[in-house]
Each structure stands twice: as structure tokens, then as C-alpha cells.
Amino acid sequence: MTQSMISDSVQRLFAGLVNTKTLLQMERDHWPDELWKITETSGYADVLVPQNKGGFGGSFLDAYEILRSAGAHSLPLPLAETIVARYMLSNIGMDVPQGPITMIEQGRQSEIELMTVGNVLQVKGKAISVPWARWCDWLMVHASLKGSGVLALIQIKDQSKVSITKRENIAKEPRDDIVFDGVVCSAYAPITHSFTEPIWGLGALTRSMQIVGALEASFDMSLTYVSQREQFGKPLGNNQAVQQMLAVMASETAAAKMATQVAAMCTSDTTALFDIAVAKVRSGEAAGRAAAIAHQVHGAMGTTQEYGLNFLTRRLWSWRREFGSDAHWAEKLGSATIAAGSENFWFGLTSRSIL
Amino acid sequence: MTLEAFSIEVSSLDQKCEALRQEVREFLAVHLQNRPLREKAKNWSAADPEFSQQLGHRGWIGMVWPKEYGGHEKTALERYVVVEELLAANAPVAAHWPADRQTGPLILKFGSEDMKRKILPGVARGETYFCIGLSEPNTGSDLASLQTSAVRTDHGWVINGTKVWTSLAHSSHYMVTLVRTSKGEKRQAGLSQFLIDMKTPGIGIRPILSLTGDHDFNEVSLVDVEVPHEAMIGEEGDGWKQVTAELAFERSGPERYLTSSQLLLEMLAMSSVNDPRQAIELGRVVAGYATLRQMSLGIATMLSRGENPALAAALVKDLGAGIEQGMTELAHHLFDAESAPIGSSLEEVASYTTQLAPSYSIKGGSREILRSIVARGLGMR
Numbered sequence: 001m002t003q004s005m006i007s008d009s010v011q012r013l014f015a016g017l018v019n020t021k022t023l024l025q026m027e028r029d030h031w032p033d034e035l036w037k038i039t040e041t042s043g044y045a046d047v048l049v050p051q052n053k054g055g056f057g058g059s060f061l062d063a064y065e066i067l068r069s070a071g072a073h074s075l076p077l078p079l080a081e082t083i084v085a086r087y088m089l090s091n092i093g094m095d096v097p098q099g100p101i102t103m104i105e106q107g108r109q110s111e112i113e114l115m116t117v118g119n120v121l122q123v124k125g126k127a128i129s130v131p132w133a134r135w136c137d138w139l140m141v142h143a144s145l146k147g148s149g150v151l152a153l154i155q156i157k158d159q160s161k162v163s164i165t166k167r168e169n170i171a172k173e174p175r176d177d178i179v180f181d182g183v184v185c186s187a188y189a190p191i192t193h194s195f196t197e198p199i200w201g202l203g204a205l206t207r208s209m210q211i212v213g214a215l216e217a218s219f220d221m222s223l224t225y226v227s228q229r230e231q232f233g234k235p236l237g238n239n240q241a242v243q244q245m246l247a248v249m250a251s252e253t254a255a256a257k258m259a260t261q262v263a264a265m266c267t268s269d270t271t272a273l274f275d276i277a278v279a280k281v282r283s284g285e286a287a288g289r290a291a292a293i294a295h296q297v298h299g300a301m302g303t304t305q306e307y308g309l310n311f312l313t314r315r316l317w318s319w320r321r322e323f324g325s326d327a328h329w330a331e332k333l334g335s336a337t338i339a340a341g342s343e344n345f346w347f348g349l350t351s352r353s354i355l
Numbered sequence: 356m357t358l359e360a361f362s363i364e365v366s367s368l369d370q371k372c373e374a375l376r377q378e379v380r381e382f383l384a385v386h387l388q389n390r391p392l393r394e395k396a397k398n399w400s401a402a403d404p405e406f407s408q409q410l411g412h413r414g415w416i417g418m419v420w421p422k423e424y425g426g427h428e429k430t431a432l433e434r435y436v437v438v439e440e441l442l443a444a445n446a447p448v449a450a451h452w453p454a455d456r457q458t459g460p461l462i463l464k465f466g467s468e469d470m471k472r473k474i475l476p477g478v479a480r481g482e483t484y485f486c487i488g489l490s491e492p493n494t495g496s497d498l499a500s501l502q503t504s505a506v507r508t509d510h511g512w513v514i515n516g517t518k519v520w521t522s523l524a525h526s527s528h529y530m531v532t533l534v535r536t537s538k539g540e541k542r543q544a545g546l547s548q549f550l551i552d553m554k555t556p557g558i559g560i561r562p563i564l565s566l567t568g569d570h571d572f573n574e575v576s577l578v579d580v581e582v583p584h585e586a587m588i589g590e591e592g593d594g595w596k597q598v599t600a601e602l603a604f605e606r607s608g609p610e611r612y613l614t615s616s617q618l619l620l621e622m623l624a625m626s627s628v629n630d631p632r633q634a635i636e637l638g639r640v641v642a643g644y645a646t647l648r649q650m651s652l653g654i655a656t657m658l659s660r661g662e663n664p665a666l667a668a669a670l671v672k673d674l675g676a677g678i679e680q681g682m683t684e685l686a687h688h689l690f691d692a693e694s695a696p697i698g699s700s701l702e703e704v705a706s707y708t709t710q711l712a713p714s715y716s717i718k719g720g721s722r723e724i725l726r727s728i729v730a731r732g733l734g735m736r
Contacts, residue, residue: 216358223357223733243730250729251670254361258653259646261365274645281642327635334638335628342623346443349644350376 006058007065013042014073023311026076027172031135036077036100045079048087049096055086064209064264071213071319074311076173078102078132080206085140088151088198092191097153099137102130105200106143108324112180114145114152121145121152121185126178131322133176134164142191142199152188159183169318171311195273195355203323205267205276208260208283211319215253215286218294218312222246226297242297249293256286271352277329284326287316360732363653363667372436379440382413387444395445396617396704397711399610400571402523403447404484410441410448411481416455419659420463425476431659435609435652442613449523454478454485457604458531462550465589465597470550474529486553488518488532488575489598496724499542499595503534503577505549511583512536514549517576520718524560524573527553532577533594546594549586557581567710600663605719607654607668611675612647614715615682618708619644621701622686625694633689640685643678647671666732673725676716683709 017035026032039045044066049055056062063083070079078100085101104110104127112125123141133139137157143150156162161183169175195201223246226237236242259282263275291313295302302309320326336354337345348354368376386409394401410416418434420426441448459478462470477483494501503516514534524530530551537545551558557580563572589597619640626633650671657664686695686705695701716722730736 219358223735227735237735240727240730243733243735244723244726246733246735247670247673247726247729250358250361250733251674253358254363254667254670255643255646255650255674258363258365258650259642262649265365265367277638278642278645281639282646285639285642326639330636330638330642331631331634332638333641334626334634334636337637337641338623338626338634339628342620345620345623349641349648350439350443352645354641 003061003065006062007069010044010066010069011072013038014069014075018073018075020306020308020311023074023076024305029166032076035075039075039077039079040098045082046086046096047083049090053090053096055090055096060205060264060267061261063206064212064261067206067209068213068216071210071315072217074171074214074315078136080210081131081136081203084199084202084206085138088142088191088193088202089140089153092151092189094151094153094187094189097138097186099157100132100135101138101140101153102133102136102156103140103142103199103203104130105197105203106141108197108200112141112143114141114143114150116145121150121188122182123152123154123180123185124182125180127180128177129167129169129175129322130178132174133178134166134174138186139178140199142197145188149191149193150188151191152185154180154183154185156183169322171314171318173315173318175322194268194270200323201273201276202267204280204329205260205263207319207322208256208263208276208279211283211287211316212253212257212260214312214315214319215256215283215290218290218309218316219246219249219253221309221312222249222294222297225301229299236297245293245297249290252286252289256283259283266352274333274352274355277333277355280324280329281326281333284320284329287320291316357733361667361670361729363650363664363671364656365649366432366653366656368432368436368652372432375433376436376440379415379437380444383440383444383446387446390445390447392617392700392703393707394447396707397447397569398445398614398616399442399452400449400522400569400711401445401447402449402526404450404481404526406447407451407481407484409481410451411479416451416481417459417475417479420459420475420479424463424471425479427479431655432652435655439609439613439648442609443616445617450484450526451478451481452610453487453522454483456608457601458485458487460604461531461548461597461601462588464600465548465593466550467585469585470588474550477528483529484523484527486521486524486527486530486573486575488521488524488530488551490518490520492517492519492574496721498533498598499546501533501535501546503532505534505536505547505582507536508581511581511586512549514551514577514580514582517574519563519572519574521573521575522571524553524575525562525570529553530575531588533598536591536594539592543595544592546598547591548588548594548597549582550588551577551580551582551586555580555582565714567707599665602720603654603658603663603665603668606672606725607651607658607664609648609651611651611672611719612644612678615679615708615712618682618686618704621704622682622689625690625701636685636689640678640682647675647678650674666729669720669725669728669732672720673716673722673729676722679715680712683712
């Protein structure tokens with residue numbers, strides 16, 4: 001399947017299944033079970049799982065098409081997290097379980113400790129703002145065990161040693177707090193990845209992909225709205241002031257898209273972490289600027305719950321904060337650039353080796 | 356989806372390009388020593404004919420042109436690497452810049468065989484320079500309103516009018532002008548392009564000093580300037596079409612985001628890893644540079660395949676001007692008179708760049724015009 005075929009089929013699927021009603025139900029703490037089952041059966045969550053392990057064997061550019069579409073339709077499922085988790089698990093030869101998976105990086109919005117007790121690995125500690133935790137069967141954690149990296153899988157559903165406090169982001173997507181009270185991991189394995197904190201980094205990359213989709217969809221809504229809505233006897237879009245705002249929105253979207261596509265193409269290269277940082281900074285900046293313009297050109301209509309724009313803009317405001325905000329990743333880029341010295345700036349930029 | 360009209364390809368540079376990059380870096384390390392800070396801060400508006408000739412000697416001008424016209428038949432991406440290295444090193448490229456970037460490709464595409472053979476080899480050697488006569492005293496963004504006229508005679512054409520904001524007219528050998536050859540129903544229809552030898556009688560050059568005190572701009576008056584028939588570039592009446600194609604080259608290059616680089620370097624040198632505010636704000640610039648670089652590279656690839664990414668180029672220039680102008684404001688926010696006192700390198704570059712910055716969103720297409728072009732691409736106009 002080519003990327004445009006994936007894009008077409010995933011667009012059709014999500015467009016047919018996700019609507020205002022589905023989204024509002026999710027916001028009222030209702031797990032869209034049917035939607036999950038159809039999505040999981042379709043195989044999209046296995047896009048990065050190798051074919052010999054029953055997956056699609058795709059690239060991060062394929063994942064980009066899927067998650068961009070998920071972003072455009074505000075898909076109320078932990079698809080990004082499950083795609084990354086199944087990728088990482090299968091990549092190091094661990095069994096990939098069915099059902100939704102969430103994930104945390106040790107030390108990032110979490111204070112956890114891994115310890116071996118007899119033959120088993122236990123997890124103690126807490127994590128905050130864990131995406132979709134209350135509805136996930138599994139949680140994947142990347143952490144350090146006696147100085148080496150391990151990837152561990154924990155069954156968190158109906159688990160007495162895991163307590164979950166419900167919280168949510170601006171889009172009312174579940175972002176729960178979790179306490180681990182010596183819960184035993186179902187499986188774990190050593191992992192080396194081409195960059196440190198792979199869950200944090202790949203989480204940021206997938207959020208950038210979702211942001212691109214939400215930017216494109218909110219742009220389309222805005223353009224359609226200003227073409228149809230008439231004031232002073234002409235469409236709003238006939239006014240230069242409105243045209244110039246949409247031009248800026250198009251530019252921001254194009255920049256976010258470019259940065260994210262580059263990062264999606266280079267996930268296994270030595271430039272991966274730099275590319276991801278650039279993508280999260282640039283998509284995060286675009287998210288804020290574009291959401292402001294989308295609302296401005298929609299007038300009061302855009303501020304209502306009934307009109308669909310808010311589902312996109314609330315996600316833009318949420319996703320730009322998750323797996324590291326644009327400021328977080330900018331600080332990483334900036335301090336590494338300053339530390340390298342101004343005379344090495346251009347070399348670092350062209351070789352994309354600043355991080 | 357309407358945004359598809361703005362799609363920019365993701366492209367990457369191969370080993371051959373990276374090897375060439377090393378060559379250019381080594382060359383620049385030798386040839387660009389001890390330049391005054393202010394010259395560096397001028398970036399691509401600094402001219403040095405001797406430097407241009409050295410580049411020509413290395414084969415780094417007219418890189419993609421056919422060998423029979425003095426070119427070197429390299430790929431567009433090889434040229435891209437050379438160009439971005441020159442800009443990042445603040446090399447004084449202004450003398451040959453318009454010729455290499457847009458006038459050369461214009462002549463190659465639309466010029467007569469004679470013109471190509473006569474003009475292009477000198478350009479590629481870094482010896483022949485061009486200025487570009489588009490704007491007029493009453494014609495800025497509304498280019499099609501221009502008044503300079505060419506009237507046909509038995510021997511050729513007689514040109515009368517005034518061109519303004521003509522960069523480096525005083526040190527150029529030729530000017531490529533857009534003039535009116537007939538008054539048609541549509542204003543864009545009666546325009547044609549001419550290649551005028553600057554030694555032709557009737558040409559007057561008056562310097563216009565910029566607010567920094569630099570002499571870059573000129574007003575060029577053309578009084579009964581006689582040119583032969585062969586001076587016309589392309590077909591009579593095709594001037595508008597030719598100029599708009601040329602502008603895609605002018606608008607998408609790395610010079611559209613690298614102009615304030617010296618200021619970025621000065622800020623990096625003065626920043627501390629322990630100051631999160633400096634790290635965050637400079638990190639945002641790094642992300643912006645990295646993104647614009649990929650966009651610019653993508654457009655170079657598309658141009659090399661004969662596509663016309665004019666819409667995307669307009670968008671990239673607008674974004675690039677934003678980051679270039681933002682740099683002077685950032686310097687102002689991050690460094691005060693105490694941390695960058697008058698006389699310090701940072702202050703010198705910041706002060707100079709602050710005065711240059713307003714032009715970044717004017718020359719090569721004003722911000723308002725670029726955004727109108729984008730809006731037209733979106734079907735809004």
C-alpha cells in the first residue's frame with residue numbers, strides 16, 4: 001500500500017466513525033469501545049510492527065498518514081501511544097499484546113523505580129498526565145534497571161496495585177495520574193535505542209503528526225467558513241484582512257508539516273532526536289498561532305460547543321503541551337547550541353547533530 | 356485539499372553534496388579571514404568583485420548551466436549547498452548574486468543563442484554583473500503599472516523612463532529591465548524584457564543612500580537609450596510571464612532566512628547554557644532555521660525538475676522574513692545595554708541588522724503582496 005492509499009482509507013474510516021456525538025461521549029468519560037475495536041481490527045495500530053510478527057511492516061511516514069488523519073478527525077483513542085508501544089515492543093522481540101497501550105518515560109512526568117524481586121520485576125512510584133490510562137489494558141515504561149535501559153510492560157486494567165486518578169487535558173482526553181504500588185511487570189527486556197528517552201521522543205513525534213492533521217483540518221474549516229459566510233454583502237474571505245490571516249495560517253501549517261515529515265523520515269538516523277525536537281517546537285508554535293487565527297475568522301460561531309472547530313483547537317492547545325512543550329524542546333535545542341559554541345552552529349544545523 | 360497547492364517535497368542531500376560542502380568550507384576558511392563585522396552583517400548585500408571571480412574560478416557560479424555557455428552542469432542540489440555555505444559564512448556575494456540566481460537562468464531559458472554565448476560565460480567566471488530594473492518611482496508592488504517604454508525603430512528600440520531601487524546599478528555591466536512595448540487591454544500584456552549594456556549613452560545613475568548610510572540602491576534614468584533588436588529577452592509581450600517565473604528563484608533561496616545569521620552567532624556567543632530564557636528563545640530560532648532550510652531545499656529540488664513552486668516560494672519568503680526580522684527583536688529582548696554595551700560585537704551587529712531588517716519584508720516582494728499571492732493560491736482572490 002502506498003502512503004496515499006493509506007491516507008485515503010484511514011480518512012474514510014475515521015470520517016465515517018467519528019462525529020460530534022462520539023467526541024462528546026468520550027468527554028463524558030465513555031470509552032468508545034466499538035470505535036477502538038474497528039480501528040484495532042483494521043490493523044492501523046500495527047503499522048510499525050514487522051510483517052513476520054503479524055504487523056503491517058510500515059514506516060514512520062505510514063504512521064504519519066494515519067496519525068495525521070487521526071488528528072484531523074480528533075480520533076478519541078490512544079492510537080498514537082499504541083502505535084509507538086507496539087513498535088518498540090516488537091522491535092526488541094517482545095510479544096505485542098492486543099488492546100490499547102499507554103506509555104511513560106521514567107523521569108518525565110513520573111517518579112518511578114524498577115526493582116527485581118526474586119524472578120519478577122516490580123514497579124513502584126507515580127506518574128502524572130498519563131494519556132488514556134483509565135481505558136488502557138497495558139502500560140509500557142522505559143526505565144533504567146541497574147544502569148541499563150529496559151522496556152517493561154505492565155497490565156494496568158483491574159490491577160489492585162495500580163491506582164488511577166482521573167484527569168483530563170483541555171480537549172477532555174483522559175490524562176490520568178497513576179500510583180504504582182509494587183506492581184509486577186508482565187514482561188520486560190533490555191533495550192538500546194538510537195536516542196535517549198525513546199518514549200518521550202517518539203511520543204513527541206506522534207503528537208506533532210496529530211497536530212499537523214488538526215492544523216490542516218482547522219485550516220479547511222476556516223477557509224470553507226470565510227468563503228460561505230457573508231457580511232456587508234460579500235463573503236468574509238473577500239476582505240484582504242481575512243485573506244492575509246489565512247495566508248499566515250497556511251504558512252504555519254506548511255512549516256509544521258515540513259518539520260514533522262522530516263522527523264518521520266529519519267527516526268532511525270543519528271539525527272532523529274534533533275529532527276523530533278525541531279518538529280515539536282515548530283508544530284507547537286504553529287498550533288497556537290493557527291488556533292488563534294481559526295477562531296478569529298470564525299467569529300462567535302467558533303466559540304460554541306456545537307460548531308466543530310473547538311474539538312480541533314482544544315486538541316491543538318493540548319497536544320502542543322504533551323511529551324514536552326515547544327518551550328521544553330526549544331530549551332534542549334537552545335542549550336545544546338549554546339554549549340557547542342557559535343562557531344559550530346552552522347555545522348550542527350547542516351549535519352542536524354545539535355542534539 | 357487546497358493546501359496541497361503549497362506542498363513542498365522533503366528532499367535530502369547525498370554524499371556528493373556533503374563532500375562539496377567540505378570543499379566550500381575549506382575555501383571560505385581561507386578566503387574570508389579578518390572581515391570587518393559590519394561587512395559580515397551585510398550578508399549577501401556585500402559585494403566584492405575579486406571574491407566573485409575567485410568563486411567563478413572554482414566553478415561555483417552558473418553551476419547548473421550547460422558547459423557550452425560556461426556552466427558546469429552540476430545539479431540544483433549541489434548549487435544549493437554552495438549557496439547556503441556562502442550565505443552562512445556571510446560571504447560577499449552581491450556582485451554576481453542576481454546574475455547567478457535569476458538573470459542567468461532567465462537568459463538561459465528565454466535568451467537568444469547569441470545572447471547566451473556572449474553573456475553567460477562572463478557571468479560564470481564571476482566577471483559580468485547584472486542589476487535588475489523592475490520598480491519605478493510610481494511603481495512598487497503594483498509592477499504592471501510601470502511606465503518605462505520601449506519604442507521600435509529601424510535599428511532596434513528606444514527606451515525612456517526611470518527605474519528605482521536598482522541595487523548595485525553603479526557596479527553592474529548590464530541591467531535587465533521590464534518595460535512597456537505596447538499598450539494593450541490588459542496591463543500585463545504589453546510588457547517585454549531587455550538586456551541593456553550599462554555603458555549605453557543616455558543612462559544616468561543617481562545613488563540612493565539607505566538609512567544605514569550604505570550605497571546599495573540607485574535611481575537609473577533612461578533617456579533615449581538605443582538598444583538593438585537583439586537586446587530583447589524572449590518574445591515581445593512575454594515580459595510579465597518571464598518575470599513571474601524568475602521571481603520563484605528569487606523568493607525561495609536560503610538568503611530568505613539566513614540574512615540575520617551574524618546576529619544569531621553573536622547572540623549564541625553571548626548566551627549561557629544556564630539561562631533558560633536564552634536557551635528557549637534561541638532554540639526556537641534553531642527550529643525555525645532547520646524548518647526553513649528543509650523548505651528551501653525542497654523548493655530547490657522542485658525547481659530543478661522544472662516545476663513551478665511559485666506559491667510555496669512566496670510562503671517560504673514570508674516565513675523567512677519573519678525569522679530574520681524576529682532576530683533583531685530577540686536581541687533586544689535578551690540583551691540590554693548592560694549585557695551588550697555600545698562598542699561590543701553584539702551591539703554593533705544588532706544595531707546594524709536592526710536598521711537593515713525593515714527591508715527584509717519589502718525587497719523581493721512585500722509581505723502584503725506575498726500573502727496576497729498565497730491567498731490567491733488558496734482560491735480566495
